[in-house]
Amino acid sequence: MATVLKPIAHDERLSIVDHLDELRTRLIICVATLAIVFAVCFWQNHALLNVLNQPLKDSTHQSQKGTGRLAQAAQAQAQVRRGLTATSNAFGALARDPAIAAATKQELATAIPQISRAADALPKTTPARVPITTGVAEPFTQTFTVAAYFALLFSLPLILYQLYAFVLPAFSPRERRFALPLMLMVPILFIAGVFFAYRLVLPPAISFLQNFNNNDFDVLIQARDYYSFSILTLAATGLIFQLPIGLLALDIFGLISARTLTKNWRYAIVIIAIVAAVMPGVDPVSTLLLMVPMLLLYAFSIVLLTIADRRRGDRGEDVAFSWPGSDDHEEF
Numbered sequence: 001m002a003t004v005l006k007p008i009a010h011d012e013r014l015s016i017v018d019h020l021d022e023l024r025t026r027l028i029i030c031v032a033t034l035a036i037v038f039a040v041c042f043w044q045n046h047a048l049l050n051v052l053n054q055p056l057k058d059s060t061h062q063s064q065k066g067t068g069r070l071a072q073a074a075q076a077q078a079q080v081r082r083g084l085t086a087t088s089n090a091f092g093a094l095a096r097d098p099a100i101a102a103a104t105k106q107e108l109a110t111a112i113p114q115i116s117r118a119a120d121a122l123p124k125t126t127p128a129r130v131p132i133t134t135g136v137a138e139p140f141t142q143t144f145t146v147a148a149y150f151a152l153l154f155s156l157p158l159i160l161y162q163l164y165a166f167v168l169p170a171f172s173p174r175e176r177r178f179a180l181p182l183m184l185m186v187p188i189l190f191i192a193g194v195f196f197a198y199r200l201v202l203p204p205a206i207s208f209l210q211n212f213n214n215n216d217f218d219v220l221i222q223a224r225d226y227y228s229f230s231i232l233t234l235a236a237t238g239l240i241f242q243l244p245i246g247l248l249a250l251d252i253f254g255l256i257s258a259r260t261l262t263k264n265w266r267y268a269i270v271i272i273a274i275v276a277a278v279m280p281g282v283d284p285v286s287t288l289l290l291m292v293p294m295l296l297l298y299a300f301s302i303v304l305l306t307i308a309d310r311r312r313g314d315r316g317e318d319v320a321f322s323w324p325g326s327d328d329h330e331e332f
Contacts, residue, residue, distance in 0.1 A: 026162040033158050038151035045143045048150050052230050055198075056221065057128035059207040088115040131223035142223045149231050153194065157187045182245055193241030194234045196293060202233060205286035233286075236279055240294060247301040251308055258305035261298070268298055 041048060091112045133139050164183040210219050250256045261268065276290040 023166060026166055030155070030159050030162055033155050034151055037155045038147055041147040041150045041154070042144070045147050048146055049143065051198075052146060052227060053130050055203040055206045055230070056130065056210075056226065058203055059129070059210060084115055084118050088112055091115065129221070131221050131226040133223050138223060142227055146227055146231070149235075153191075156190065160187055182249065185245055186242065189241040189245065190238040193238035193293075196241070197234045197237035201237060201286050201289050202230060204289065205233070206230075208285045233279065237290065240275070240290070241297065243294065243297045244301040244304055248304055248308065251305045256305075258302050258309050261302045261305060265298075269295070272298065 095109060095112065133142070135141075160183060164180075210221060247256065247261065251258070272291055272294045273287075276287045276294060279286060279290055
């Protein structure tokens, strides 16, 4: 059981059976963690669905400014409520007029509460938009899917730790100094990417896409498509934020250097623009919003690789990386 809490030492010798037993134990830990976290996420599915629905709700006001039939229906509903409220107030003032006959006052006294209840039954503001479902099982399947994705996101730190602890013994103490920062930065950058996409990419992308030519369409957003789009955007942005990790790994293997990134920055901008353009949003708003952090991450990668190259130069190392577990540490 201690193996699930800390990695095995580099000089500790284990048989193949022991390695397989350790792998099985760590896989059981990962699966059990996923199951427990999924149960909690499914229990709190309303809160998680509300989190994903919030960007769509925030775009409700703008979506009702168009001239499409759904927008016209929402505007007409608001006008009916205002008309009923004004009628109720006018009837109330008329009922207090002493010149009105008693029979008329009695009729007004009966009509006013009915008009008021009709006005109160209509929403004061345009109801926030939520995704629609078209299949019998779609509410359950989409709730299950959203809970599963959130469970994977919340379990990511522990899963990565189990992966790190399993492969760490293959690294020498010198190589471990590189591997540890990489593994620590992976979940941090991934969560930062997901947070960035949720706060700054999804809202304008959803608002732009669902309101594009909304005068010519009745825009109804299906839950399956909406959640797939949102989750794919969040996951893809989280992976894009791994750019410094990938470049640093290539630098450790000796394939690139900080000088390579600095020299080819023009090509990097073109590649970044292409990657941002093929993201799920496929709109100019999300493309531009994604290019900004990617350019910043590229600049951060140059700084990171410069520090790594300088440290290796200070130690007099000509080779950035040697294959883990090799006895002779052949140059790569």
